[in-house]
Amino acid sequence: MKNYLVLTSSLLALSLAACAQQDPTSNAEDADNLLVDDWQQVSELAAGQKVNIYMWGGSENINRYLDEWVAPRLKKDHNVELNRVPMSDSQDIINQLLDEKSAAKTAGSMDIIWINGENFKTAKDNDLLWQEFSGQLPNFNDYVDQNAPDIASDFGEPVEGLEAPWGKAQFVFVHDKNKSENPPKSMEELAQWVEANPGQFTYPALPDFTGSAFVRHVLYETTGGYEQYQKPAADIDDLATQLEPMWDYLNALEPYLWREGETYPESLVKQDQLFATGEIGMTMSYDPILAASEVLKGRFPESTRTFVLDAGTLANTHFLSIPFNSSAKAGAMVAINEMMSPEAQTAKLSPENWGNLTALDLDKLSAEQQQAMNDVELGAATLSLDELEEHQIPELSADYIEIIEKGWMENVAKE
Numbered sequence: 210m211k212n213y214l215v216l217t218s219s220l221l222a223l224s225l226a227a228c229a230q231q232d233p234t235s236n237a238e239d240a241d242n243l244l245v246d247d248w249q250q251v252s253e254l255a256a257g258q259k260v261n262i263y264m265w266g267g268s269e270n271i272n273r274y275l276d277e278w279v280a281p282r283l284k285k286d287h288n289v290e291l292n293r294v295p296m297s298d299s300q301d302i303i304n305q306l307l308d309e310k311s312a313a314k315t316a317g318s319m320d321i322i323w324i325n326g327e328n329f330k331t332a333k334d335n336d337l338l339w340q341e342f343s344g345q346l347p348n349f350n351d352y353v354d355q356n357a358p359d360i361a362s363d364f365g366e367p368v369e370g371l372e373a374p375w376g377k378a379q380f381v382f383v384h385d386k387n388k389s390e391n392p393p394k395s396m397e398e399l400a401q402w403v404e405a406n407p408g409q410f411t412y413p414a415l416p417d418f419t420g421s422a423f424v425r426h427v428l429y430e431t432t433g434g435y436e437q438y439q440k441p442a443a444d445i446d447d448l449a450t451q452l453e454p455m456w457d458y459l460n461a462l463e464p465y466l467w468r469e470g471e472t473y474p475e476s477l478v479k480q481d482q483l484f485a486t487g488e489i490g491m492t493m494s495y496d497p498i499l500a501a502s503e504v505l506k507g508r509f510p511e512s513t514r515t516f517v518l519d520a521g522t523l524a525n526t527h528f529l530s531i532p533f534n535s536s537a538k539a540g541a542m543v544a545i546n547e548m549m550s551p552e553a554q555t556a557k558l559s560p561e562n563w564g565n566l567t568a569l570d571l572d573k574l575s576a577e578q579q580q581a582m583n584d585v586e587l588g589a590a591t592l593s594l595d596e597l598e599e600h601q602i603p604e605l606s607a608d609y610i611e612i613i614e615k616g617w618m619e620n621v622a623k624e
Contacts, residue, residue: 254539259537260283260540264296265323266293279548280293291544309534317534321531324372325363329366338372344370352549353570354570359603360568365439373545378565379497383484383493400458403462408467410490412474429520439603439606452612467483480492487510501564501588517600551578551582560587566597
């Protein structure tokens with residue numbers, strides 16, 4: 210990891226212009242000439258910049274956390290304006306960057322993007338990201354276990370400093386305990402529950418991120434576990450045949466799903482609405498604390514609880530990155546560093562805000578910082594952090610995702 214950050218003379222010129230009350234983001238920053246190894250200088254360059262963060266905008270909780278907690282503090286403490294730009298899907302972010310790369314657009318509108326998994330691999334493979342920057346962030350150096358597998362790689366793809374960890378996710382099922390007092394603990398038991406409770410279960414249509422994760426759980430449990438998929442898809446002989454039990458399981462569920470499987474919710478947001486209104490008795494989430502947040506806001510019933518499978522559920526880290534043509538790279542770095550601070554991560558953990566697991570290594574926090582996190586009330590709907598950790602299983606490498614999502618359209622949606 211480099212211990213310096215490359216910025217250009219044009220970036221320095223932008224900073225000087227900001228001091229003269231000019232727009233500091235009027236031109237794109239090239240990243241090849243000026244060496245900056247002083248965080249104070251980065252902070253000074255960032256002052257006055259407007260930073261556009263492009264991210265999935267489907268969660269009211271996440272949006273409110275950015276707009277009402279993060280943005281005001283960035284403005285007050287660093288004179289950096291954070292502007293959240295909601296996108297319906299992270300793939301739209303990648304597509305826009307691909308278009309800008311093709312058009313040789315050097316002054317882009319995106320300064321921070323929220324990505325991970327296959328979108329990170331696509332961005333990396335197509336040179337859509339700026340450069341190694343995370344090692345320049347004080348909070349990354351002070352509070353993150355940089356050697357942890359889920360920090361050093363993203364769905365099997367080496368991160369190499371191109372993105373900084375923002376939080377951690379673990380898949381959980383969400384249910385109403387009044388409808389399922391003893392929830393399923395395996396995919397076999399889930400199939401039994403679905404058949405005994407017709408119309409009460411569904412999952413978001415792929416390529417929805419959470420719907421895709423549900424299908425990956427089916428893959429693991431119907432084909433012999435996750436271990437075999439920790440190598441590239443190209444290394445598995447006759448993968449199509451190996452995936453068949455997964456398609457068989459999903460097609461067997463269809464007649465008992467919501468609307469008899471003739472349609473699927475287009476997004477997790479739509480699915481959560483069905484659960485909130487009692488139309489279905491179970492939903493799912495990659496945020497294990499989000500259900501508690503929905504209960505607090507009165508959207509989910511007080512009887513909402515979460516559960517994981519005995520064989521475990523997928524866990525991963527999600528990241529923030531800087532596009533190759535960001536017009537406010539210094540401001541983006543300051544914003545990302547602030548969002549990785551113990552204070553911001555503690556606020557993010559609270560169900561009253563987002564309800565998202567921290568990306569920080571608790572052992573690197575001070576006793577006071579650890580206590581602040583431990584004092585966060587996670588709510589009755591949330592499993593203990595120990596139970597979640599005991600049931601974590603790794604994600605697939607990113608090269609499987611496209612295969613599975615395409616296969617779902619051909620083998621399930623079109624059947």
